[in-house]
Amino acid sequence: SVGASGGIFGLIGACIADIVLNWSLLFSKNVTDSKGKIKHISILIWLLLDIVFNSILGLTPFVDNFTHMGGMVYGFLCGIGTLQRLRVQFFGIKRTPWQRIRKILGRFFGLIISVIGLMVTVIVLLEGNCISPCPSCRYISCIPFPPWNDMADKWWYCDDCGGVSADARMSDSxxxxxxxxxxxxxxTPIVVKLSQPTDDKIWLEKQLPLFCREKCENIYTSSK
Structure with a gap:
């Protein structure tokens, strides 16, 4: 997938990391009044709604939810490891030894997991031969819709039957x-016997994706 959505979700993940790191200040009774807390909560709600909306949008064809979620996870982890926390001493709040240890562990965790995650994804990309270890995970990124309609009446499909080809055999009689x-x-080659013979090539061409979905055992180019 190519596009800016992964980077945008990376920024969203960094925003969530910033909120997590400074949660105690954003919702502190000593620092933030009730109006400020309501404002912070509204921003957090809008951020979550943005994530939910774009994730639902990612269930349509040509929009990759794996890019969305991957960008957000890496953005969050990198944010945890690199973003500067607000200094609580500025607001007259003393930091306990446990809070200092938690800050160091958080930075270490974010950076180490980010590096390990990048290494693992690069290895999977180079060694996986485009075959997913989880074929059912494809439904995270695309779902045929609406699910209650028949196979021939859906608004969109998520398979690879749109580009299939076939050779038609004409009856001598x-x-x-x-x-x-x-x-x-x-x-995989298969033979499809037509229930009603026809001489309409255009109709046959339009029916190829439907024949593919009905007759082919695997409707994807690979086990991705």
Whole structure:
């Protein structure tokens, strides 16, 4: 996937990290009054609504939820490890030894997990041969909609049947096409016998994706 959504979600993750790091000040009775707390809560709610909306949008084709979630996780971890916390001493609040230790551990955790995560994702990208260890995870990023409609009546699909091809066989007796040699998305050839022979090539071409979804065992180019 190519686009700015991963970077945008990275910034959202960094914003969440900033809120987590400074939570005790943002909602402190000594620092923030009731109006300030309401403002902070409203900002947090809008941030969460933005995440939910874009995640739902990511269930449509050509929008990658894995990029969204990956960007947000890395943005959060990098933010935990690199963002500067507000100094509580400025507000007259003393920091306990446990709070100092927690700050150091938080930075260490964020940086180490970020580096390990980057190494793991690079290794998976280079060694995975584009085959996912979790085929069912594809539904995190795209869901055929609406789910209650028949397969032929959905608004959009998430498979690779849109680009399949087939060779039509014409019957000598009727002069019409009665059989298709269809290549499934994973290059598996199958034979589709037409219930009603036809000589309409345009209609046959439009029906190829439906035949693919009904007859092919695997409707994806790989086990991704």
């Amino acid at each position: 009727t002069g019409k096409f009665d059989e298709l040699a269809l290549n499934c998305p994973d290059d």
